Amino acid sequence: MTLSLEQLRRCSVAVDLGAARTRVYLKGTGLIVDEPSVCAVNLRTGGLIAVGTQAEQMSGRTPGHIAVVRPISGGAVVDITMAQRMLRQFVGDRVRRAWRRKPLLRAAVCTPFDAHPLAQTAAVETLTGLGARRVELVDTLVAAAVGCGLPVELPEATMIVVCGATTTQVAVLSLGAIVAAENVPVGGDAIDRAVVQHLRNHHEVLLAGHAVRPLHLVLSGPDAATGAEVHGRDVATGRARSVRVEAEGVRAAAQLPMSGVIDSIGSVLRSCPPDLVADLADRGIMLAGGSARLPGLDTMIRDATGMPVQVAEHPDVCAVEGLGAMLEGEVRPVHLGPLAT
Known part of the structure; x- marks a missing residue:
């Protein structure tokens, strides 16, 4: 480095x-x-x-x-x-x-x-x-x-998951270099498609793809408990219709595409030396990238790995700010x- x-x-x-x-x-x-x-x-x-x-x-x-x-x-x-x-x-x-x-x-x-x-x-x-x-x-x-504030230049393990629109990158870093990493062709777009399919199957409403991200932001905010109202096209009649979507349903829809990311995290951990994995037991995993704020993503990874998971303060700009x-x-x-x- x-x-x-x-x-x-x-x-x-x-x-x-x-x-x-x-x-x-x-x-x-x-x-x-x-x-x-x-x-x-x-x-x-x-x-x-x-x-x-x-x-x-x-x-x-x-x-x-x-x-x-x-x-x-x-x-x-x-x-x-x-x-x-x-x-x-x-x-x-x-x-x-x-x-x-x-x-x-x-x-x-x-x-x-x-x-x-x-x-x-x-x-x-x-x-x-x-x-x-x-x-x-x-x-x-x-x-x-670097943009997340992790001490990547030190001889200590840091784990980061960068959730992008089309891919998710998982890595363990030490001494300013990548020790083990994997790239999964699953990102925010795949989760958006899963949510659109969930609304079609369970609410019979077609939602435009670009309208899914505002739905994620609402369901990850303080008003997540009350759900969010979305406007789309009725599957049967083709007319405009509004439905209320619960956060739990969106999280359940996102579990299938995110299973590949969970598997990738486990694979990266298995590729690391035991000493580095021990460092991560307390430090945990840092989530960055534009899709890091998807509702329930941090909880899903925490439950699957048993490690602490933290979302960066400004996950969408971590890469350019670090650069x-x-x-x-x-x-x-x-x-x-x-x-x-």
Whole structure:
């Protein structure tokens, strides 16, 4: 981690290209972009109509000649050109001009620990197309752990579960590196689909996918005991109908897709040395990522593992904030002294 920190301190920009949201951190300024990773494109002309929040609001409401696309999936750029166009709109002309005035601009970007070389190349090309002369790749797990305030640079075990939109990453870290990790193709989107299916089967209501996340937020808040009212389309009549949804039903629907994450946590623990697992008995598991606040997720993991589970204070921005802390030099490497002779 020492070498990585020295390289990262030379970077000026940190980027977290998430499947759900894209975030940009500017050194000395802080977080300047936090927008959905969504673009609305005119299929006839190829022109970009909207990006971010405005494009996300168009999802499911567009005519045939307008498509709402996501250029990032599972932490990997799947459409480099569209990702570059989206980032250009996000950062704005003023920031781009400031970048151009730095001939040796360096950028850092979060990537999954098991990212394919082609996915890493796509992330690098996306940022070099915006003017970066050098791009440093940082494991999302390490960046998120730093953003959560975990002492990843110490010779002690820390366990983090990063719950994204399309994937969930589980890892045990020590001395600034990953000891054991797994990537599960299950995330918030899979849980959303399970909730939509639950409403269809038990309440006979069709709910739009983008309306599920506000439902999660209500059911994870102080009013969870009273449930939440949702508006959708009646399966039989096609008319608009409102139903009240209980938190217990949503938690039960989320158990099936989350079983893969539970199995992955057990597999990672079995791959770790006993001394590190002993460290985790008291410290427990830290949840980060945009889906970490799903109702009942922490309780589900706690019951399955018997370990303490804590949700980060700001789980959705942990990765980019941790990357920013590395850029600012707030993380210090451990320097081990020479052996006595």
